[in-house]
Amino acid sequence: MALDGISKRFSSGTQALAGVDLRIAGGEFVSLLGPSGCGKSTLLRIIAGLVEANSGSRAVAIGRGLGRIAFVFQDPTLMPWATVLDNVLLPFRLSRRLQRQARERADASLRAVGLAGFERAYPRQLSGGMRMRVSIARALVTDPELLLLDEPFAALDEITRLALNDDLLRLWRERRPTVVFVTHSVFESVYLSTRIAVMTARPGRIFADLPVDLPQPRSAALRTAPAYAALCETVSDTLARAMAAAAP
Amino acid sequence: MIRQRILRLAAPFAVAVVFLAAWEAGVRLTGVQPYVLPGPVLIAKAAWTEGPSLIGSLLVTLRITAAALAAAVVFGGLIALLFSLSRIVEISLFPYAVILQVTPIVSIAPLIIIWVKEPFLALLVCAWIVAFFPIVANTTLGLNSADRNLADLFRLYGASRWQTLRYLRIPTALPYFLAGLRISGGLALIGAVVAEFVASTGGAETGLASRILEASRQLQIAKMFVALFLLSLAGIAIYRCLDLLSYFLLRDWHESAAADRDE
Numbered sequence: 001m002a003l004d005g006i007s008k009r010f011s012s013g014t015q016a017l018a019g020v021d022l023r024i025a026g027g028e029f030v031s032l033l034g035p036s037g038c039g040k041s042t043l044l045r046i047i048a049g050l051v052e053a054n055s056g057s058r059a060v061a062i063g064r065g066l067g068r069i070a071f072v073f074q075d076p077t078l079m080p081w082a083t084v085l086d087n088v089l090l091p092f093r094l095s096r097r098l099q100r101q102a103r104e105r106a107d108a109s110l111r112a113v114g115l116a117g118f119e120r121a122y123p124r125q126l127s128g129g130m131r132m133r134v135s136i137a138r139a140l141v142t143d144p145e146l147l148l149l150d151e152p153f154a155a156l157d158e159i160t161r162l163a164l165n166d167d168l169l170r171l172w173r174e175r176r177p178t179v180v181f182v183t184h185s186v187f188e189s190v191y192l193s194t195r196i197a198v199m200t201a202r203p204g205r206i207f208a209d210l211p212v213d214l215p216q217p218r219s220a221a222l223r224t225a226p227a228y229a230a231l232c233e234t235v236s237d238t239l240a241r242a243m244a245a246a247a248p
Numbered sequence: 249m250i251r252q253r254i255l256r257l258a259a260p261f262a263v264a265v266v267f268l269a270a271w272e273a274g275v276r277l278t279g280v281q282p283y284v285l286p287g288p289v290l291i292a293k294a295a296w297t298e299g300p301s302l303i304g305s306l307l308v309t310l311r312i313t314a315a316a317l318a319a320a321v322v323f324g325g326l327i328a329l330l331f332s333l334s335r336i337v338e339i340s341l342f343p344y345a346v347i348l349q350v351t352p353i354v355s356i357a358p359l360i361i362i363w364v365k366e367p368f369l370a371l372l373v374c375a376w377i378v379a380f381f382p383i384v385a386n387t388t389l390g391l392n393s394a395d396r397n398l399a400d401l402f403r404l405y406g407a408s409r410w411q412t413l414r415y416l417r418i419p420t421a422l423p424y425f426l427a428g429l430r431i432s433g434g435l436a437l438i439g440a441v442v443a444e445f446v447a448s449t450g451g452a453e454t455g456l457a458s459r460i461l462e463a464s465r466q467l468q469i470a471k472m473f474v475a476l477f478l479l480s481l482a483g484i485a486i487y488r489c490l491d492l493l494s495y496f497l498l499r500d501w502h503e504s505a506a507a508d509r510d511e
Contacts, residue, residue, distance in 0.1 A: 050400050071404055077397040081419045081501045093415065094405045122501045 006056035031189035039204030067142025294470035316375030324383030332391035378439030390424025
């Protein structure tokens with residue numbers, strides 16, 4: 001996937017992105033890290049093709065077919081009137097492929113996020129963390145090549161967030177989609193990614209591109225490792241410099 | 249908990265008993281004439297003798313109300329769909345829907361009664377004009393209230409316009425529509441009664457409003473009270489029915505129905 005010189009100005013006149021270059025290879029887990037309002041969500045929407053850039057080119061090399069790109073929003077974004085199962089089946093319903101195979105994949109997807117047995121529940125009956133799991137199950141049900149996540153755990157409590165981080169890592173290991181993960185948490189980005197793109201605020205551009213050379217597979221033990229702490233500090237410093245660079 | 253519930257029923261009931269007793273005592277002590285203000289006992293007697301024929305008239309009024317409400321649902325829903333599908337149609341037509349709504353029905357009714365010869369149809373049109381606006385306004389709002397991120401998701405999965413309407417916008421609009429329907433139910437009854445007052449149709453098929461007028465001309469005040477009582481009962485019944493319908497349609501997923509259950 002390649003972005004070249006992507007710029008975006010909103011109709012309100014705000015310059016959200018100015019000349020973003022980003023290349024992501026298949027199977028990478030890249031975090032877009034930056035302060036609030038640095039245009040990282042806009043960048044993610046441009047990658048998804050939901051927003052048109054004003055200039056620059058976007059090339060996403062993925063196969064044709066249903067749900068090659070999946071998107072997870074900050075809110076679970078479920079249909080409250082539909083059961084968990086119907087929510088997960090949505091991509092198939094919209095492509096009129098509601099066969100038995102779809103049902104099997106929905107079941108597998110729900111099992112993968114630990115929600116087997118909740119098929120008939122409505123979103124309202126679930127906790128915030130469980131709703132987010134449904135949202136992830138819906139994204140995974142089409143087995144996407146490119147998984148885009150927009151601060152998916154920002155609204156959750158710390159304990160749930162850590163558990164979902166581990167779940168996300170496990171799912172990525174098992175299925176190996178390319179992941180672009182938007183976050184404003186240094187710790188989360190270091191723990192999850194293979195690479196971190198640090199962004200400046202307004203107008204957003206990529207300030208630094210840091211590889212994360214931590215061993216795979218990762219687990220909770222990593223959180224106390226010295227290498228992890230050192231890397232968090234480096235990323236933290238870079239983020240501080242990125243914010244200073246953007247300040248007038 | 250249970251004491252609360254008993255209190256909830258007993259307190260209004262006690263108020264009614266005290267009020268009726270004071271009313272009866274007042275009427276007897278002051279010796280006011282029954283053609284000015286009859287006591288509750290006299291009204292109860294009137295209910296016994298006139299009740300059956302008044303209920304017959306109520307059914308006539310309710311038929312008009314139901315037909316008008318059904319028409320409001322069908323045409324109100326269709327108009328809302330049209331509005332939501334095309335912004336330009338909404339902008340051009342919405343002001344006229346508002347004009348129709350804010351013009352008092354009593355002032356339009358004489359015109360409609362002149363234009364529409366068939367009395368039942370004329371009354372139906374009057375009641376429909378009063379009832380359709382809340383459904384149009386609410387449903388239009390609901391159809392345009394779909395979650396932006398969900399709409400993006402539908403786009404990402406290549407949903408057609410029809411699929412977005414069917415699986416996203418119509419379910420989103422359902423609670424709004426039902427809220428409008430509950431308002432329209434009461435308004436349809438009011439519209440039917442007002443139109444009958446204006447038309448004051450005679451003959452065999454007389455609605456409750458004409459019976460009230462007729463009783464007032466003959467100074468049968470007790471009968472008027474019975475008719476009024478029946479009308480408010482009908483209004484309450486309509487509201488409760490639509491409320492139940494709304495509850496059953498939304499109980500699985502909507503917060504409004506959830507609050508009811510937890511109470």
